[in-house]
Amino acid sequence: MRPRVIALTTSALASFCSHCSGPPQHGALKRCTRCRAIWYCDAECQNKDWAYHKTECEALQRWATMAPSPELSVPSDAIRCLGRVLWDRQKKGPESEFVKEWNMLQSNKVALQTSALEAYTHLAHSVVRYVGATSPAELMPFGISSAGQLVDLISKFTTNTFTLTSPSLDPIGVCVAPTFALLNHSCDPNAVLVFPRCAEVKTQEPRMNLIAIRPIGVDEEIFISYVDTTLPGESRRSALQETYNFQCECAMCREPVHPDPRQSIWCPKACGGTCPVPSSEVDLVRCARCRAIVSSVDSVLDVVRIGQEALDKANTLQFRDPEKSIKLTSNMLPILISSGLTPSCHPLLALTRLHQELLMASFTPDLTQDILDKTIQASTNYSTGVSSILTYGHPVRAAALAELGKLLAVDEITPQDPSATDRYPPSGPKRLRLAYETLVRAREELLIGFGKVNQGGSIGKEVREAIVRLEKELGVWTQGIRNALHDQRLAGPSK
Numbered sequence: 001m002r003p004r005v006i007a008l009t010t011s012a013l014a015s016f017c018s019h020c021s022g023p024p025q026h027g028a029l030k031r032c033t034r035c036r037a038i039w040y041c042d043a044e045c046q047n048k049d050w051a052y053h054k055t056e057c058e059a060l061q062r063w064a065t066m067a068p069s070p071e072l073s074v075p076s077d078a079i080r081c082l083g084r085v086l087w088d089r090q091k092k093g094p095e096s097e098f099v100k101e102w103n104m105l106q107s108n109k110v111a112l113q114t115s116a117l118e119a120y121t122h123l124a125h126s127v128v129r130y131v132g133a134t135s136p137a138e139l140m141p142f143g144i145s146s147a148g149q150l151v152d153l154i155s156k157f158t159t160n161t162f163t164l165t166s167p168s169l170d171p172i173g174v175c176v177a178p179t180f181a182l183l184n185h186s187c188d189p190n191a192v193l194v195f196p197r198c199a200e201v202k203t204q205e206p207r208m209n210l211i212a213i214r215p216i217g218v219d220e221e222i223f224i225s226y227v228d229t230t231l232p233g234e235s236r237r238s239a240l241q242e243t244y245n246f247q248c249e250c251a252m253c254r255e256p257v258h259p260d261p262r263q264s265i266w267c268p269k270a271c272g273g274t275c276p277v278p279s280s281e282v283d284l285v286r287c288a289r290c291r292a293i294v295s296s297v298d299s300v301l302d303v304v305r306i307g308q309e310a311l312d313k314a315n316t317l318q319f320r321d322p323e324k325s326i327k328l329t330s331n332m333l334p335i336l337i338s339s340g341l342t343p344s345c346h347p348l349l350a351l352t353r354l355h356q357e358l359l360m361a362s363f364t365p366d367l368t369q370d371i372l373d374k375t376i377q378a379s380t381n382y383s384t385g386v387s388s389i390l391t392y393g394h395p396v397r398a399a400a401l402a403e404l405g406k407l408l409a410v411d412e413i414t415p416q417d418p419s420a421t422d423r424y425p426p427s428g429p430k431r432l433r434l435a436y437e438t439l440v441r442a443r444e445e446l447l448i449g450f451g452k453v454n455q456g457g458s459i460g461k462e463v464r465e466a467i468v469r470l471e472k473e474l475g476v477w478t479q480g481i482r483n484a485l486h487d488q489r490l491a492g493p494s495k
């Protein structure tokens, strides 16, 4: 189903359509000539959005004239989304299905911590200003008659909104979908919410799909995850507490797996087993397989701390100074790897992902073989790490494998000796075959994570096309070898 309300993140406004949330289809997106803040793929999407944008357009123009600087001339996605919610309430009235559904959403207003209350109050002031009111008392037309009701609206919004993602799972905005807001959280979910982007009618997009990633029994509760489940338990729990105001007591938080792949290091005796990352409370740790003791406790603790600092800094610099960010990830990754962190261990996994993203963003028409191969190495490590944590068919795991397959399928710029066995990624036909096998595996997982009925969504479609292309290339190559062998046989034994 299409969410009731969507709003793109400010940085995504010029790259995705504000109605169907798709990328530009034929040429560039077209900008609303009045507010100059909202973009559409074509007149069809613009017309469909007009019912909302008509009022929003004026509000955006008013906001821009009051903005203290050009960077702040467009309000945040939360303010714009709440604006659309209020205008919808006003237009549809208190007896409408939308308002009834909204009223039933869970609010955590009574249990709010002071920091959350302050943030909500700040957001409330901005929303009041955005819709052209001067105080909460002027919100009567929207069905809000007191400041308390406004805070309640914002609490419901924060507790029940979803991240709008692109088909390749990049966050591009927020959305409101009251039916899906009934789903509770688990750190080991049996279902996921995705936007596979495969509707036949473009203007029905973005369509939100609830997909089972495991068999779910009759009467069994459906759980999704509200947070990134590749993060360690402590980070997940504090994110849940901060945004959703609850202490997670899901099965995984009650009885964590041991050792947790999110916090594990390789056995110091290299038996192939893993040990938990030591902590300041538990400093005697052993390999789960051979029971060898980890003696380098302090250095592991140090490296995890330094890795986290580097991750935070590289994340901050990602868009402002990508070169500096890439330098940080390039320097830090070998340190974390040589200290024995497994590919799924935090912060190595997150740094690997960021490194891969930064390398991909640096691709230019004069891409070098070295950068391409380094990106494939990072993508391989990320896919390996994610696969140790997430269940088979999880869309994040499927998308990581698809990305690796696509990178392996990129034409080599300066092919290396194809017979070298110690080289990764391999070169020549071996690389082509590895790309093919990776994409076939990715397709199987995409069909689960983005739904078989959706053919794995738009990444599934891309992967299918890449598989067909590689089948042809591999076929040509196999035929070439067959012909060469045939010619050799005809020529008789060499002298």
Ligand SMILES: C[S@@+](CC[C@H](N)C(=O)[O-])C[C@H]1O[C@@H](n2cnc3c(N)ncnc32)[C@H](O)[C@@H]1O
Binding pocket: 104, 105, 106, 108, 159, 160, 181, 182, 183, 184, 185, 186, 244, 245, 246, 247, 248, 249, 250
């Ligand atoms: C999007 S709502 C989920 C549906 C909600 N439980 C209802 O009945 O409408 C999110 C809120 O549900 C509660 N919740 C969701 N998952 C939970 C969990 N695993 N443990 C405790 N509370 C949870 C929290 O209060 C959270 O802020």
